Amino acid sequence: MISIRNVSLTYPNGVRALDNVTLEIAKGDFLFLVGSSGTGKSSLLKLLYHDAIPSHGEIVVDGIRVDKLRGARVASLRRHLGVIFQDFKLLNDKTVWENVAFAMHVTGAHTREIERQVPRTLDLVGLAHKSRMFPSELSGGEQQRTAIARAIVNNPKLLLCDEPTGNLDPENTAEIMDLLLRINTKGTTVVVATHNQSVVDRMRKRVVRLEDGRIFTDEERGFYYLGLGQGQVLSG
Amino acid sequence: MISIRNVSLTYPNGVRALDNVTLEIAKGDFLFLVGSSGTGKSSLLKLLYHDAIPSHGEIVVDGIRVDKLRGARVASLRRHLGVIFQDFKLLNDKTVWENVAFAMHVTGAHTREIERQVPRTLDLVGLAHKSRMFPSELSGGEQQRTAIARAIVNNPKLLLCDEPTGNLDPENTAEIMDLLLRINTKGTTVVVATHNQSVVDRMRKRVVRLEDGRIFTDEERGFYYLGLGQGQVLSG
Amino acid sequence: MDWGKVKFFLGEVGRNFTRNAGMQATAIGTVAVTVVLLGLFLFVRLTLAGVGDRLLKQIEISVYFHTNATPAQENHLRDVLRADQRVTSFTFVPKAEGLKQLRRQTQGSIDVSMLTQNPLPDKFRVRVGDPSEVSAVADSLRGEPGVANVVYGKTIVGRLLQLGVVLRRVSIALIVALLCVAAIIISNTIRLTVYARRREIAIMQLVGATATYVRMPFVCEGVLHGLLGSLVALLILGIGKAALWSKLALALPWLELNGTHVALLPIALQLLLVGVAIGALSSWFSIGRYLRT
């Protein structure tokens, strides 16, 4: 599904966010991306939806050379994947309903389809009662769930989640992770960048740890910290 | 330090965010505010810095009837407390340094003072090397730490933290919590709204749980879940 | 075409409009005053041209006969004048009438009692339809039999014609300049409304909207700005004319302003067109800056 080969990314201000990263993600995989703050997780995801273009190396998503895309092709790529942005990126002058529906509209979905799918998805993330609110009228966690709903509403083949539960309480977090797991079992490839140790430790999925823009560890059925199980913590 | 008496808050759109909340917080306290998403934690904090005005009840902070303040008095109140906003609220056209310095400038601090204090604070949150970057050039966690630096740079008597570690890895989280603890031991009252169970469980401080806009539990030396210790989790 | 999509699209435009009402009103206000300026100028220009035309049409050619010209020669000239397409009217002024007129003109300062004989000849007064042909008509009459002299306000006609030419050129230049000014002002305004929403534009693209998809509502909004702004402008101009025109006509009766017909409908249509075109084009281009392709 995803093939990242020898990719480096240097931002215009000179910061080297990724340094010769090579990573293969199979179709239907569920992968956690962990690593300390500022280590390049979001940057790696940005490469996959063409929000950043690698300085070196190549990126293939679902058979498409993403780093070579231009114009309408970029839009087409983005319509085929779902992204939960770390900072949500909700449209402030649209309601929750409209924000989610917008992602369907751009795919050219029919109105009937939209009117069936949007409420179902909002229900999944527990926001049905907030569908007429604007983002500024939502709590942090509710905004985050709106962003999640928007990402999954199109049943994308690839779902990129950047810190999807940073503003959610443990119950909501568990529900959302269950939801992602269900989506994954239906065949969607899911990549989750997260800092939430207990989430990673409980799920026992593939864990890739980045440090300083490089891949540090890559474990099947891993933990947040290499070899440490749920509930255990490093040092004190 | 803080006295919230019979406070209710109904937003213009009719949502009742807080329902007859009464809470006393002593000078020098360290208090965790927990509760599920959309339960009123941020709203409670907003009341304390006059970003929301209660529909009923009264709020006293450091002897001042906050809910009655107007105009320049509001600004003066805000200068005397530090707030870490859930959505950071960084000024996009200012660098990290300028964002932090701005909070000092508004207090009328002298340039020399600013030039001493800002780098020290940025160092504390591990952002000294990013001081010339703009928020858009930062990772999520770096933005959050900028927000933290801005909140603590004035050595406020009251520090309100709304999900201060939602975008931070466990190490950074631990460091920031240590920092908040140190600030607390120097006499600052600290209120932290958070979803991070392990942080709450490790610190053993006062824990107030909100549910549906009401105070559900209020424990000295509590855990995230009533009576459950660190590392234990509710159900599965 | 899916009717649901059209509805969605229109809804999109409508929502943008109502949810940023303050900003939209600001933009419309700017378009309105700009178009008012443009309209005012067009109107003044047409009015001045009308007045100038009428002044020029009042210019007369005096055709003087020799004192010994025969009635046959005079009748011949009458036929010539009647046959000339360029001549709109003419009158015969016999010498007696001419003397009366001269006396009236000089207001009694000439001692006419001292004249033993009328020294004036018979003459024709001739009016020409197209002022620029006055001199040609005068020249053609000069050769007719019995005609001693052909006189008209040569300097005045020349100057007025010259002024007309220069004014026409200047006003075309001014119209172009004003159009540019209007385009700059309106497009700057629309650019700022787009700038204020650059974040939303970026998000829409990140969610998979194509450039065209993002652009269309903005362009429609620009069209609406232009349309509503121009309509407001037309309203203002209409009210202004109703309130001030009659006063002006009364203050300067000899300009015969009420007789100067200025076709308002074409002006209105032009203004609408200009407003809409500038609105659409400037949205189209301003949003281009914020679209990453």
Added chain:
Amino acid sequence: MDWGKVKFFLGEVGRNFTRNAGMQATAIGTVAVTVVLLGLFLFVRLTLAGVGDRLLKQIEISVYFHTNATPAQENHLRDVLRADQRVTSFTFVPKAEGLKQLRRQTQGSIDVSMLTQNPLPDKFRVRVGDPSEVSAVADSLRGEPGVANVVYGKTIVGRLLQLGVVLRRVSIALIVALLCVAAIIISNTIRLTVYARRREIAIMQLVGATATYVRMPFVCEGVLHGLLGSLVALLILGIGKAALWSKLALALPWLELNGTHVALLPIALQLLLVGVAIGALSSWFSIGRYLRT
């Protein structure tokens, strides 16, 4: 005053400017073209007033004597004219000279050879400094001994004076209107630049900045918009005048445009003042909307 704070404040203004350069340029451009319009209008108005004045100053009063007036009476009138402050110049036209002029005016159509005697009287031609006093001067001369008739272009003078009055009123109304238009356009533009930064304004207040503190950099920015925009406008006007004025003067020589002195410095200063004032005021008020007190 802490020098560091001043530096910070100026830095703040400077940063706003450079970091939103596109937006600032847009605002300045709008101010510039608006001020150009204003300046153009002021300039045209002053030029027209100058030309009108000169035309009026060329108006002459003809004072005709009785044919039997004595040289003493004529000399007396000469003294009267010399003593009159309102009279700027006068010439004596003896009857022989008058006849020559009449003959020239009628271009030979009057058969002067038939005159046994010169029927014209002596006359004075008188010019008056202030056109509105022409009629008073004429009236006062009418009573002098030996004077038969006093004639001047009564209708013309009346119409020109009337036109002057109306034009003055209309142009004052237009200036007020144009100022309003400029104020609306500029303040709308500045309002949009403030609107685009409403989020930053809210944040500044949340961090503890007072309304005044938030406002000051915006007001300074507004002043800068006004100042730079007006300067650009003056530059455009200056270049425009240099390029076109001489052409216009050449195309309409009889208007003697080069002789019409229009003081440019006061116009420039007025425009600068207007630009800066509108910029400052509109920033002040637009930001008020986004300041929660």
